[in-house]
Amino acid sequence: MAAKNGAAVVYDINLPYTELTPEANKTTKYHEYLPTWDPIWFEPLKEFEFEDPALRVQDKSLPNLLKDGAKVSHIQPGLGAIIEGVQLNQLDAAAKDELAYLVSHRKVLVFPNQDIIDEGPAVQQAFMDYFGKRNYQPVSGTVRGHPGFHIIHRDGNKEEISNFLSRKSTTTLWHQDVSYEMQPPGYVMLGLLQGPEVGGDTVFTATDAAYKRLSPAIQSLLDKLEAVHTSSKMINHVKAVGAWSARIQRNVHPLVEGPSRDRREVHICEWGVHQPNVGLKESEEKMLMDFLLNHLMTGHDFSGTCQVATKSIVLFDNRSLIHSAIVDYIDEDRGARPRHIFRLCAMAEKPIPVKKLRMCLEELYTP
Numbered sequence: 613m614a615a616k617n618g619a620a621v622v623y624d625i626n627l628p629y630t631e632l633t634p635e636a637n638k639t640t641k642y643h644e645y646l647p648t649w650d651p652i653w654f655e656p657l658k659e660f661e662f663e664d665p666a667l668r669v670q671d672k673s674l675p676n677l678l679k680d681g682a683k684v685s686h687i688q689p690g691l692g693a694i695i696e697g698v699q700l701n702q703l704d705a706a707a708k709d710e711l712a713y714l715v716s717h718r719k720v721l722v723f724p725n726q727d728i729i730d731e732g733p734a735v736q737q738a739f740m741d742y743f744g745k746r747n748y749q750p751v752s753g754t755v756r757g758h759p760g761f762h763i764i765h766r767d768g769n770k771e772e773i774s775n776f777l778s779r780k781s782t783t784t785l786w787h788q789d790v791s792y793e794m795q796p797p798g799y800v801m802l803g804l805l806q807g808p809e810v811g812g813d814t815v816f817t818a819t820d821a822a823y824k825r826l827s828p829a830i831q832s833l834l835d836k837l838e839a840v841h842t843s844s845k846m847i848n849h850v851k852a853v854g855a856w857s858a859r860i861q862r863n864v865h866p867l868v869e870g871p872s873r874d875r876r877e878v879h880i881c882e883w884g885v886h887q888p889n890v891g892l893k894e895s896e897e898k899m900l901m902d903f904l905l906n907h908l909m910t911g912h913d914f915s916g917t918c919q920v921a922t923k924s925i926v927l928f929d930n931r932s933l934i935h936s937a938i939v940d941y942i943d944e945d946r947g948a949r950p951r952h953i954f955r956l957c958a959m960a961e962k963p964i965p966v967k968k969l970r971m972c973l974e975e976l977y978t979p
């Protein structure tokens with residue numbers, strides 16, 4: 613097999629689509645997007661060049677993106693915006709650069725009623741390829757023929773949800789997407805194919821704002837630390853549900869990092885904030901993690917909720933946020949009401965040890 617940088621090699625073995633109950637089979641609207649678990653080998657990634665499209669923008673009034681009729685409503689003063697009157701499938705290169713600029717400044721944008729939702733996986737993947745190197749996640753169900761897609765489909769899923777809640781007191785799982793890659797995703801797209809009328813929202817917390825709130829003493833301690841990011845827990849989950857997965861990814865990133873932009877963000881992984889050179893002890897590491905997680909999760913002045921209605925596209929900057937799905941659309945008898953979402957990630961720069969907090973709570977069952 614020729615070693616290509618991060619390429620996906622799809623074997624000629626088509627496993628059946630995720631099995632649905634007859635009821636879920638009827639309610640599912642986008643069968644083409646049901647998760648498939650065909651064996652795919654992902655070549656390890658080598659370092660690659662990344663140029664952030666946001667850095668090409670000169671005119672900060674964003675005239676190519678925000679034309680007449682576009683409406684920008686902030687979700688929270690420092691975070692998030694709902695953009696109406698813009699169709700993502702109509703954007704040219706200059707407008708996409710401005711989109712990247714707006715995403716990286718507001719951190720998360722919601723675009724309701726997007727026609728691109730119905731244009732198929734090839735069009736959606738091509739759109740996201742503009743924003744960085746395509747990500748193949750080695751541990752998730754994907755769209756057959758389009759291994760860049762990561763799919764979450766819930767309809768019923770009674771056993772999975774009750775197993776999960778037998779160990780956890782909430783469905784909230786704060787994380788950063790695919791942070792175990794050497795060059796983790798920057799721009800990320802979520803597309804809601806089908807969702808409940810109420811609920812199924814996504815919460816976001818800004819890790820640069822969280823860092824700024826800390827005292828200089830704590831900041832300078834965090835500045836010296838690194839965190840281990842690994843896909844091993846997700847792979848264990850994937851194996852537990854009987855699926856196939858290709859490789860464990862593990863990378864060590866600075867805990868606090870700063871991109872070529874002007875802010876500091878914290879990047880943490882739940883199962884490791886340690887730096888052998890600094891030599892934190894286990895109890896110190898635990899104390900620090902508990903403190904940071906609590907700080908990030910309870911900082912409602914730098915977090916917000918996005919209402920993600922059917923046919924919405926959400927774009928967020930994975931470098932300066934952590935986020936969580938909210939699985940609150942569960943009926944006692946049936947389990948989850950239908951919710952079907954795809955995620956596409958565009959990988960960005962290698963985290964560099966300057967000033968931002970990379971946070972990942974990836975004890976996840978899916979992402």
Ligand SMILES: O=C(O)CCC(=O)C(=O)O
Nearest residue numbers: 789813814937953955979
């Ligand atoms: O379902 C959502 O709202 C978010 C999903 C997510 O965080 C992920 O797939 O990584």
Ligand SMILES: [Fe+2]
Nearest residue numbers: 788789935979
């Ligand atoms: Fe995620």
